Amino acid sequence: MKNCSLIIKGKYVLTMDDKMSVFNDGVVAVDDDEIIAIGEKEILEKYKSEKIIDAGNSIIMPGLINTHTHAAMAYFRGLADDLPLPVWLEKHIWPAEAKYVNKNFVKKASALACLEMIKSGVTCFNDMYFFEQETASVASRIGMRALIGEVILDFHTPSCKTPKEALKKTEEMILKYKDSELISVAVAPHSIYTCSEENLSKSKELADKYSINLHIHISETEKENKDCLRDNEKSPVKYLDELGILNNKTIAAHSIWLDDEDIEIYKNRQVKISHCPISNMKLASGIMNFKKMRESGLVISLGTDGAASNNTLDLFSEMRACALLHKVNNLNPEIASATEIVKAATINGAKILGMDDKIGSLEIGKKADIITVNLNKPHLTPIYNPCSHLVYAVNLADVENVIVNGKLIMQNREVLGLDEDRILEEACKFKRN
DSSP states (O other), X not given: OEEOSEEEEEEEEEOOSTTOOEEEEEEEEEETTEEEEEESGGGGGTEEOSOEEEOOSEEEEEOEEEEEEOGGGGGGTTSSOSOOHHHIIIIIIHHHHHHHOSHHHHHHHHHHHHHHHHHTTEEEEEEEESSHHHHHHHHHHHTOEEEEEEEEOSSOOSSOSSHHHHHHHHHHHHHHTTTOSSEEEOBEEOOTTTSOHHXXXXXXXXXXXXXXXXXXXXXXXXXXXXXXXXXXXXXXXXXXXXXXXXXXXXXXXXXXXXXXXHHHHHHHHTOEEEEOHHHHHHTTOOOOOHHHHHHTTOOEEEOOOXXXXXXXXXXXXXXXXXXXXXXXXXXXXXXXXXXXXXXXXXXXXXXXXXXXXXXXXXXXXXXXXXXXXXXOSXXXXXXXXXXXXXXXXXXXXXXXXXXXXXXXXXXXXEETTOOHXXXXXXXXXXHHO
């Protein structure tokens, strides 16, 4: 028998591989940071370990991947609700950011966000905000995987006086984290309505220089769409395409107000989509054309957006909302199947971030980013289909263990290496102030 660093056992192993393989009474063997064996009980005849997680009646699956968020906005959860995006952003969020956001704010708020995501089974997130090195530091210390992007705007921000400074800071982070196991960097121009053509083009040049992702909000609201048509006589997608911004490393958040030509451009440029259904519904921004995008072969993942507009970082809620929204919007219960939605939260998320060679599915040779979901609950009994349960019945409190890069970071709902009480206390202190 071969020694390995960790063995995980459970009722179902949901791999999310190309064949959607599921192993009953399954076992995953991990050595260091890598999956070395996966299958049924026979794995236990070949591998042994001093550390065994017997998850019992559970689903063992890849960690969830949140492909669009603003982690440190967790401190603004519930600050301004029931408002349209322009009012919410310009009258409430931007003034609050100008008043409160600094390095210490981002450090503390990112700790709260990471705690929330870990406890809801998220092992990797794609973030765009200010002082992103603080978010990266928190994620790295906890043991989470993250793609970070210092937001680029035309105007003075809490972290950068100019867009030039934001681009410089981005490049510094690219170089700092180029060999990191857990942290990657994207270039993050906010949107067409906050970035000039010059700054959009400079952002693309930097992304191209290092062959990395460019993360941007696109066509989130009808106003954005109408303003672009008025000012440029073309849609935001066509505008960005003519600037040469769009390609297979573009992560397009939201992408709601797209016409058929826009979807064709996305298809031709292989643009990746982060769909944020709850934030879009809450801000009444609109409904993304999920059906047409999927028929066009586009890769769709799921993001929560920030906790200020969602108001959680819970991808299980996002999965359920996504499935139900598109079924009722199309009056077709067969659209957005449970399997398709779980893919959006796992392997498609990895594809969006360019990490599908490492994470997003449980396969030999991939990194061990794994969660276990406890099925010993009344609302999860009985079970006929694991994917169906994950979308329509499971909630974040059912996640019991979380492993990232082969390391156990949550065990029996306790996040290791974090003082949860202190993080919550700090958040409450901020709110009182």
